[in-house]
Amino acid sequence: MTPAARVLDELVALETNERLLIVHDRQNEPVARAFEQVALERRARVERIDAEAVALRPWGRCPQEVLAALPGADVTLFAATYEEGEYDARHAFVTLATANRARHVHIVGTSRRAFVNSMLASSTRVFDLIGALRDAVRPHSKIQVRSQVGTSLEVEMAPNLRWFANGSTIRSGQWLNVPYGALVTSPAQVTGTYVVDASMGGGYGSRLGSLSSRPIRLTFDGGRVQRVECRDAAVKAYVEKFIGEAMGHDRVGLLSLGANIGIAAPLGELIHDENMPGVHLALGENFAARTGALWTSHGQLSFAASDTDVDLDGEPLIRHGRYVRLV
Structure with a gap:
């Protein structure tokens, strides 16, 4: 929760009533839920999508359900393990998120331990x-x-x-x-x-x-x-x-x-x-x-x-x- 709060407060400055879209795989569900809880505490509107529940890995292309959720998001977060052959899917997500003027956080191939460890300093x-x-x-x-x-x-x-x-x-x-x-x-x-x-x-x-x-x-x-x-x-x-x-x-x-x-x-x-x-x-x-x-x-x-x-x-x-x- 503490590193998730640091990301949302210090990196993207999430505000009340802003919309946060969280996309994750099964392995990163605990990290995604931490971000969800922190965002709700800040009274943001949160949508969380388990991309593995809507499309099997590897993702040769970004799942349509995920892309359809991007418009209107103020902040987006993508948290997934690294899989060969998924570059195009990740690229499509980032491209559309930034084209829609979202503030995007990308956490790919990073374990829970590495995520927490990297956010110890302000x-x-x-x-x-x-x-x-x-x-x-x-x-x-x-x-x-x-x-x-x-x-x-x-x-x-x-x-x-x-x-x-x-x-x-x-x-x-x-x-x-x-x-x-x-x-x-x-x-x-x-x-x-x-x-x-x-x-x-x-x-x-x-x-x-x-x-x-x-x-x-x-x-x-x-x-x-x-x-x-x-x-x-x-x-x-x-x-x-x-x-x-x-x-x-x-x-x-x-x-x-x-x-x-x-x-x-x-x-x-x-x-x-x-x-x-x-x-x-x-x-x-x-x-x-x-x-x-x-x-x-x-x-x-x-x-x-x-x-x-x-x-x-x-x-x-x-x-x-x-x-x-x-x-």
Whole structure:
């Protein structure tokens, strides 16, 4: 109830008599009911739909009953487990919700534990830190990342590259993934070694969970992966397969500075772990329209590391996964 209240009060500012539409699957029913109860306490009008009761998974398209309920909703919330082949259904929901000027909260592939854990810090504190980070980075900033498990990475920025926030108050026609809390960009150069010991994205990554017992070691030169190492041969083959699938899959498309200071440790869930204080990477897609990157790629594989030390332009920023300045 407390994290649900934090979302509705701090992220979407739900008001009396506004209409909230909650769409969920069976596994997320407890989370959905918490949002329902909080909204009713705020005297909002609530409609809750169990999408699995109206259409079998995987949803190749968004169920018509769900789409028909969207018009007139002031706030929408979609909470479901991650299923391969459901991107189009989720995309259709978000597109129609935002087209109808709803304020949308998206909770996909996030366990109850990760949802609760990611909402321990107030959104104001997280947003203030994201703003302070944005003010601190420069067009030619350099970021150094180290960890006890072997990360030793140098990142360089360039004047054409822009940072954007994964975390802000949601306004009409906008949406936000929860968990949230990072400042994101596309780097100019990445050199060195990055050890992924928290989690990996995608359906396979979500099934693997924590990578602490089988970390992935990525070696970069000029922003491109030169070598993949992992004691688990299946994990190594999966990453190498992604890298070879398409143009740009060997390049670091996104770099994020996790800024959710309520997250103290990884849970093995990428969407949670990538907001943890530290530096996290994604190969492939770089959201060029937002970052200003001069190349493009389709498809993305994201990685999160834990307990990192980060220096920004030679000054300590994070030590052992906790911010030592700007907070």
